[in-house]
Amino acid sequence: MNRPDLRSNFAYPLLDVTRLLRKHFDRRAEPLGLTRAQWRAIKVIHRQPGISQKALAELLEMEPIPVGRVIDRLQQAGFVERRADPADRRVWRLHTLDKAHGVLDDMEVIAAGLRDDALAGVNDAELAACIDVLERMxxxxxALEETPSKNS
Structure with a gap:
């Protein structure tokens, strides 16, 4: 395969892989009745019990209002609950309920299967090199976030 300008085109396959991973994950998870945003929210809340809605929105890189809607649906479905923060009445702390644990297990199985399919034919050395390059990028x-831009 001819690759005339690797530096100009490296992002396209990266974006394609990301898009395809999302697409296939959504297809496989459809029978569980959860959106990717809902699953991501459950996963974060499970890993960080008591997280605030504001902190969850920041971690999910979403605006607070859409995150509030995701939490509303998850609460109505019995996956999470909001608890008042004892130190600040304006803050709600989020916690997963027992129903979420089974779904988390199912989603992890789906994610593991998709990872296996995506990495078919990729050996450990290739994967390690890929991860190393992505981490450096x-x-x-x-680092760009910490330094003033060249254009300012």
Whole structure:
């Protein structure tokens, strides 16, 4: 395969892989009746019991109002509950309920199967090299947030 300008085109396959992972995950998870946003919210709340809605919105990179709607639906379905923060009446703390644990297990099985399918034919050395490069790119981009831009 001819790759005339790797530096100009590296992001396209990265974006395609991300899009395809989301698409296939959504298809596989459809029978569980949860959106990707709902599953991500349950997963974060499970890992960080008592997280506030504001902190959840930041972690999910979503606006507070849509996150509130996601939480409303999850609460109505019996997956999470809101508890008042004892130190601040304006803050709600989020906790998963027992029903969420089974769904989390199912979603992890789906995610593991998709990872296996996506990585078919990729050996450990190739994967390690890929992860190393992505981590270095991530660090480069994070460093941009800490320094003034060249255009300002």
């Amino acid at each position: 991530k660090q480069n981009l994070l």
